[in-house]
Amino acid sequence: MKNLQHDWHNPIVSSYQNTIRQKIIGYDLIYDMMTEILHSSPTIDSMLIVGAGGGQELFSLGRAFPFSHFTAVDTSEIMLQLARKRMEKVVPPPHIEWYEEDLRSLVLHHQFAVASCHLVLHFIEELEQKKALLQKMADSLKDRGVLFISSINTDMSAEAFPLQLKYWRSSMLQNNLSEEHWLRFEQSFGTSTYPISLEMLTDLLHDVGFSKVIPYFKSHMVDALVAIKEEVNK
Template identity: 30%
Template sequence: MVDFDGEYGQEYEQQIKKLIPTYDQLFDMCYAFLKTTLEDSARLLVVGVGGGKELSAFGPPNPKWTFTGVDPSGQMLEIAKKRAESLGFEDRVSLYKGIVEELVDAEPFDAATCLLVLHFIPDDGSKLSILKGIAKRLKPEAPLILACMVGEHGSPEHSRQMAALSKHRELVGLSPEIIGCGMKRMGATPIVPESRVLDLLQTAGFGNVLTFYGSYLLRGWVATKM
């Protein structure tokens, strides 16, 4: 559906800011929640570390934070590695190719992020598996910050959101070809309604779920490992 090891991954950082309104603001808001919870020294788990946006957003102002990033795409991990090197704190970053359920780490993490990942995962037990994998690796009462697309394909609400998002992309200057490809990908994405995401979080062992972000189909939550 989306090849992060191909051309899409190479152009991801340039395209995503136009494809997702308030993309940068999402990370600013996530950072604010992390700063209300974490100490000066903290270990963060970044699920779907992608091109390393979390590293550049959270790392420089926190010299005692360390990051463990997990991603199945080798190309995206290489981009994240180069980003950490360019910022001068590669010694605080560990990157692993694969999925979080495979991550072996003896010490639990102080917080985790899973941003713009869950909507790519089928709801055949895999969405729950990734959330359980995160919960298993967190300290009790540690926060998870989660953001993904939600909705029900074919519903009137979903159709209205898709139409508005398509128009937004036109207004910011994206070509009809890019808009068409992007909307086609979204139409094949295994999104679920927000209520389903909340059920999955609870089943995986999270509570105190707070919605803090919304942008068309995207929603963001902060939850606590119970």
């Protein structure tokens, strides 16, 4: 997405799929639980994947729903290449339209039953831009459409924030990430990582048109939510 400070175009991001699991305890559960929740839904014909680079959502959902149509959006060419390569392993291959673009400026010609946006929102600095992305995803969904979203959520001014960092550091070091890696991550808060509180995120989701917001996963400061778009024509 635009306004991100991370250099997702640097070839070093190819290590992302390895380190993300060491950084976020239970990372795969974000996607496995999303897939399990969707299995209870009626037939899903279309899904919008925002921040699709790397391919984790597409890999999980593509295997579970091979006959769905996917629209994959990401601003990083390298990350999209990683996603394409990963999807070569999915048989039968799902139908995917790829867009190397910012969703906020992308013109979409139809609405979707499901959207996902995992581990993206905290890289957008300005609150209004976060809200603009959430609004675009809400507008891109059909009535009663479902958004799965996860992000780092915390109040960096709160007294608990140093303890949250301390506990997360312990987990990352136990998962064999180096102290240097931890320090880079810690220093990213406020410079390239811009979390908001879970309460603020929930309020924003309600503001842009989601009538129900339900948590389904938490690991340290990472929360995953299901947001259901309200019916506007009732």
